[in-house]
Amino acid sequence: MNRQDIFDKIISILAPFIRNEDARDKISLKTHLLDDLKINSARLVDIILEFEDVFDIQIEDEDIDLVETVENAVQLIESKLGA
């Protein structure tokens, strides 16, 4: 799975949690999940669980705090996939 595939899947997973509609169509690697997309921090665990299901990976609880931007998510998933 290449980086673009991972990015596209991440965006699909984030979509239902995005609260800033203006940012929805402008998501880049630098987009911050909480500050830019206004995702509720209490839903980050839901997003991580979706990552685990969709990519068939295991993510440690302490890694959740490392995911602040889309790029952080891509890098975390790449590392778990061994990409």
Added chain:
Amino acid sequence: MTKEEILAAIPQQEPFRFIDRILELDEDHVVATYRYREDADFYRGHFPSRPITPGVILIETMAQAAVVALGLYLLHREDPDAKITTLFSHADVEFAGIVLPGTEVTTSAKKVFYRRRTLRVSAEMRLPGGSLVCAGTLSGTGVPL
């Protein structure tokens, strides 16, 4: 912590306390009861001629058992010294019945997941005869006191 210690640690107090007893509590589930006092202030307006317990109060009742009590239990198992409580953060609940003043309800909840101090439960509330009042999923997150 014991059921009694968890009950004592629940921060919500009158007039916003909706848990009387914890009947069962372990790392996977909780069962608790509450009897709605006939003189609760919200019945004056909901509704003046026919008092019925508001749905938001039913959700709060489920949350105090399912999210707060079970959340405190799990948080304490993880870190006995933590000065922390669980705040209600999400609910998706359907209503199937009404609750009249004076009724004792039972909330039963099963853990769906507990990760990074976030708890999600599947919960339901029933009347003394077993009829379903409401059911759904609720979540809460541990926050410092």
